[in-house]
Amino acid sequence: MNKEINMKKLKQVLQQRIGWILMIISIPLLAMFLYLTFFAEPIYQKSAQLLISQSETTSGNRLENQTIQADLQLVSTYSTIIMSPRILNEVSEALEGSYDVAELSEILSVTNATNSQIIEINAYHQSPKIAAEIANTTANVFSEEIPKIMNIDNVTILAEGTVLPQETPARPNKFLLYSLTTFLSLLFAFTYLFLLLVFERSFASNTEIEEVLGVKVIGEISKEKRVASFKTIQSRSLRGRKRV
Secondary structure (H helix, E strand, O other), X not given: OHHHXXXXXXXXXXXXXXXXXXXXXXXHHHHHHHHHHHHOOOEEEEEEEEEEOOOHHHHOOOOHHHHHHHHHHHHHHHHHHHXXXXXXXXXXXXXXXXXXXXXXXHHEEEEOOOOOOEXXXXXXXXXXXXXHHHHHHHHHHHHHHHHHHHOOOOEEEEEXXXXXXXXXXXXXOHXXXXXXXXXXXXXXXXXXXXXXXXXXOOOOOHHHHHHHHOOOOOOOOOOOXXXXXXXXXXXXXXXXXXXX
16 A cells, blocks of 8 residues: 555656656756757877887797786886877977977877787877877887887887778767766656655645554545635725725
């Protein structure tokens, strides 16, 4: 019976507050749609891949596992060198000064998978063509400069960033943002509905009153039209006499 009463109260609250609940869900989704359509600037990602390995002269007398461990240590070192001012200055010059070192530090990022000898240089820009140019230029500059820095030529460019006919922005992630907005909107809506059920003090029926309060309903007071007070009637009567 309590379950039936709770369902009736839930139905009653939904009927009374359905407009507010729909607004709680729809307004954030509409705001996110407007933001992504008119305000969010698409950012494209292009990547160049580098393979780091030991040279033949340094690895000839080593065991294979020792060579791999040395390569992995070099990957970490090279990832730091790529983002160093020395490399970024050369990249800036290769790009004819279009971007300074500070700007390149924000545009570029370096990643590598765990226990992998591959370094990925990522460039983010509003233009996929420029992003590819920056990533590829950085890879070429690094492969040319690393023999001068480390006295070892062990960098191979595996892949360069290319521009596709149909590009998809890396940021913002529309699916993720819409999913997150929908989840939060539903969470707020259910929280609002829960609070209404908790603090709702009215009863939907006589049966609910008897079940909750444990008392017998012996009568009802129906809503009637408000009757004017005696003073109001008396004042109206006096005004009518004065007019006569």
